Amino acid sequence: MAFYVLILKDKEDDTGVTYCFGPNEDHLGSLWLDKSSGEVKELQETPTQNSQALFQRAAVKVRQYWKKGLFPEKTCWAS
Numbered sequence: 001m002a003f004y005v006l007i008l009k010d011k012e013d014d015t016g017v018t019y020c021f022g023p024n025e026d027h028l029g030s031l032w033l034d035k036s037s038g039e040v041k042e043l044q045e046t047p048t049q050n051s052q053a054l055f056q057r058a059a060v061k062v063r064q065y066w067k068k069g070l071f072p073e074k075t076c077w078a079s
Contacts, residue, residue, distance in 0.1 A: 005057045005077040017071045021058035022046040031058060038066045 006025065010018040016035050022028040029046035033039070040059040045051040057077040065072055
């Protein structure tokens, strides 16, 4: 099964970054990344059947960028 998760930066401050994520721009959830620890919390589920799988993949992707000190405006997970 193929996965595509669109990940869009919503807002950023000194402590964290909020991203919207989902299969497309019409079905988005949101997550928050703590800039100091790299901890990712789901704020809102995507309104889809496989919302947990989408969150897990989005969380992995934003943590990969966090480890490099990057917080992109737009990225994706594709497999």
